[in-house]
Amino acid sequence: MAYTEKILEKSIDPSVHKMLERAEQLNLETVWDRYEAMLPECGFGELGVCCRNCNMGPCRISPFDDHGPKKGICGATADIIVARNLVRMIAGGAAAHSDHGRDLAHTLLLTAEGKGGGYEIKDEGKLKALAGEYGIETEGRSKEQIALDLARAVYGEFGKQEGFVQFTRRAPEKRVALWKSLGIDPRGIDREIVEIMHRTHIGVDNDPVNLILQGLKASIADGWGGSTIATDLSDVLFGTPMPVRSQSNLGVLKQDHVNIIVHGHEPVLSEMIVAASNDPELVALAEKVGARGINVAGICCTGNEIIMRHGIPIVGNFLQQELAVITGAVETMIVDVQCIMPSLGPLSECFHTKFISTSPKAKFPGATHMEFSEEKAFDIAKQIVQAAVENYSYRIPEKVLIPEDKTECMVGFSAEAIVKALGGTLDPLLNAIKSGDIKGIAGVVGCNNPKIKHDHGHVALVRELIKNNVLVTTTGCNAIACAKSGLMLPEAADQAGDGLKGVCRSLGVPPVLHMGSCVDISRILTLCAAIANALGVDISDLPVAGAAPEWMSEKAVSIGAYVVSSGIFTVLGTVPPVLGSKVVTEVLTRGANEMLGAAFAVEPDPVKGAGLMIAHIEKKRQALGI
Amino acid sequence: MSQPKEIFVKTDRCVGCLSCTIACAVEHSKSKPLFGAISETPVPKSRVYVQWVEPEGKVPLVCRHCEEAPCMYACISGAISRDENGVVITDKDKCIGCWTCVMVCPYGVIGRHLEEHKAYRCDRCPDREIPACVSACPTGALVYDTVDSFSGKVRKHASRELLLAEGG
Structure with a gap:
């Protein structure tokens, strides 16, 4: 089937081509149509030189001398305005990740108190390990008693005023000392975010570098705080992921099943939906309405959370959420928070699809709100699944078109799973790095963005890295892009350079390791810290690099900031709104090197982006003398 | 006789903020201030367009009020004429909405007013000394000037570049 150039240029994914053609036939609008309608985008916004922080304005600085x-x-000069806007983006991103972490702490607390509506502590070993980090007594105590102390201690991190955030101490001592010397060792998670809002108010902090330092501080509270909390408490409650096989892309939707999509970010909801979908009563009900079963599948990071813990298939990444509805085969799209397009409401109304919002924090036009609460989690999840099953008979057969495209993948490489795959110690990985079989490790993460051909930025960059013997760890929408492209299979080792190919074959793992959702970038940090500690060096000395080839969200800005703050060179595939300020651009791309031993680079061409990462890795190898 | 002024476009200056389109629509609204204009029906229309050209081109386009205006010659109902200031205007009463002017306009800057069933375009803001789009442009991409003055400035710039190129 030949598609128009207009469709082909939007994505590398054939399922997307098919659904975009379908959207045209049905005269339905998608994110790409809205993007085109938005062009040209405002140059002041692109440069970051507009300010709406007080009502004397809005102000904008002309970029022409x-x-x-x-x-x-x-x-305020362009430098001040750009810096203020940038750190406000970091505040938004850090708040989103950390609030996700807070919800996990809340769920753990309720579970420990016996008030969790169906949750249990699945990984007692991890619970005890985390308790150990806090110095919580574990000997002779029940897991609930330990969990109660841990939940309270973690909860305390958010509103803490002084001291430090415990999990930041996983970073090498040199890194922590550097943070302290720069005054960017976070005191508490919420405090650093609030301080950004204060400092960027009219007439407070007007020094671009001082502003950026506070942005870095809040981002560290995100990466080593809120995000780490989200990851680790999810593991305690739902199990630490271990390698599991599954499938990815729109073809995982089933013609003869009740299709339930969970979309958003927090596993607190999706775990219960998965459990409820296995409830015998609801399975029987599905059969009664003529379906052959209930098929749960995920989108975005909720999809990453459940694919890596249960092998539940993943429908697609951020830019595919509307396309999933356009298949006409989705009984319900259940959402919680983050990266959920408000367009889903009106779009769902064109089909039988029920768009169900669940979080008191996130309501949407055209959505049915079925509010979720942890105390009654399983009961509410059952009601939601029942609503989905009952909606099956309203499916309009002539509107159903499910693309056949789906790809096998092996996912679930938590740091613990990686160590296990290596035989219980990091040594084989360190040896492979030293010998040069593996040149280095890349963390490739981030969103989708219609400014970049969908998945092209992700996949082309990752392919180039593995070809050059760089082991890729990935989360978020990049992970989903790699899964769909077949890069998460042990057989994909054939696409890697000889060194990496050999390592992957001997361990039976893919060259691209799925480490989870966007908060799970904390797993990559934890892994880097463990490697650095094992070698007795700082993270900035390691042959590692990061990339966000198709980033778009504020969360990605916070991620970029904490990854660079952790000492990891990072390549961005879309230009951040900072070019209106020479000072800010200079600090991010060069000055940060002197401060943190790492900086940003911007490179929209993914192959060139990979080239920058490989060059950086080579430089670090030389410095280490390996 | 003093020369009439034209709206010139410096394409390298446009940052695509669309301030010109907002200012134009407000100027052509009944209530004028932005906050009133946005709630009017029919919605006030902009007569200036900012065209996106991949990868980074942002080009403001507005009626050139051509000396040999193709629309004026093509209009079969005789609705298009030139006023004493050189501004090409469409007489709404005579316009029959045949869109011949749209077909022949080389810039594509004549719009269709769906509610009035008439063609509309830039009228150079007859109530203003400087057209609203030009006043609103924060980067100087739109310039209201005479041909002599504008091209004089271009010559001056070009001369400077020439001298620099010669090592001056």
């Missing part, structure tokens, strides 16, 4: 205002009404 000979024309237009050079200062905001308060006197």
Whole structure:
């Protein structure tokens, strides 16, 4: 089937081509149509030089020297405005990740108190390990008693005023000492986010570098705090992921099943939906309405959470959420928080699909709100699944078109799973790095963005890395892109350079390791810290690099900031809104190197981006003398 | 006789903020201030367009009020004429909505007013000394100037570049 150039240029994924053609036939709007309608995008916004922080404005600085205002009404220069806007983005991202972490702490607390509506502590070993980090007594105590102390201690991290956030101490001592010397060792998670909002208010912090330092501080509270909490408490409650096989892409939806999509981020909801979908009563009901069963599948990071813990198939990444509805085969799209397009409501109304919002924090136009609460989790999940099953008979057969595309994948490489695959110690990995079989490790993460051909940025960059013997760890929408492209199979080792190919074959693992959702970038940090500690060096000395080839969200800005703060060189595939300030651009791309031993680079071409990462890795190898 | 002014476009200056389109629509609204204009029916229309050209081109386009205006010659109902200031205007009463002007306009800057069933375009803001789009442009991408003055400035810039290229 030949598609128009207009469709082909939007994605590398054939399922997307098929569904975009379907959208055209049905005259339905998608994110790509809205993107085109938005062009040209406002240049002031692109440069980061507009400010709406007070009502003397809005102000914007002309980027041309000979024309237009050079200062905001308060006197803020482009440097000040760009820095303020950037750190507010970090605040937004850090708040989102950390609030996700807070919800897990809340769920653990309720579970420990016996008030969790169906949750249990699945990984007692990890519970005890985390308790050990906090110095919580574990000997002779029940897992509930330990969990109660742990939950309270973790809860305390958010509102803490002084001291430090415990999990930041996983970082090498040198890194922590550096953070302290720069004044960016976070005191508490919420405090650093709030301080950004204070500092960026009219007439407070007007030093671009001082502003950026506070942004880094909040981002560290995200990466080594809120995100780590989200990851580790999820593991305690739902189990630490271990390698499991599954399938990815729109073809995982089933013609003759009740299709339930869970979309959003927090496993607190999706875990219960998965459990409820196995409830015999509901399975029987599905059969009664003429379906052959209940098929749960995920989108975005909720999809990553459940694929890696249960092998539940994943429908697609961020830019595929509307396309899933357009298959006409989705009984319900259940959402919680983050990266959920408000367009899903009106779009669902064109089909029988029920769009169900569940979080008191996130309501949507056109959605049915079925509010979720941890105390009654299983009961509410059953009601939601029942609503999905009952909706099956309203499916409109002539509107159903499910693409056949689906790809096998092996996922679930938590740091613990990686160590296990290596035989219980990091040594084989360290030896492979030293010998040069593995040149280094890349963390490739981030969103989708219609500014970049869907999945092309992700897949082309990852392919180039593995070809050059760089082991890739991945989370988020990049992980889903790699799964769909067949890069998460042990057989994909054939696409890797000889060294990496040999290592993957001997261990039976793919060259691209799925480490989870976007909060699970904390797993990559933990792994890097463990490697650095094993070698007695700082993370910035390691042959590692990061990339976010198709990033778009504020969370990604916070991620980039904490990855660089952790000492990891990071390549961005889309230009952040900072080019209006020479000072900010200089700090991010060069000055950060002197401060943190790492900086950002921007490279929209994914193959060139991979080239920058490989060059960086080679440089670090030379410095280490390996 | 003093020369009439034109709206010139410096394409390298446009950052695509669309301030010109907002200002134009507001100027052509009944209530004028933005906050009133946005709630009017029919919705006030902009007569200036910012065209996106991949990968980074942002080009403001507005009626050139051509000396040999193709639309004026093509209009079969005689609705299009030139006023004493050189501005090409469409007489709404005479316009029959045949869109011949749209077909012949080389810039594609004539719009269709769905509620009035008439063609509309830039009228150079007859109530203003400087057209609203030009006043609103924060980067100087739109310039209201005479041909002589504008091209004089271009010559001056080109001369400077020439001297620099020669090592001056």
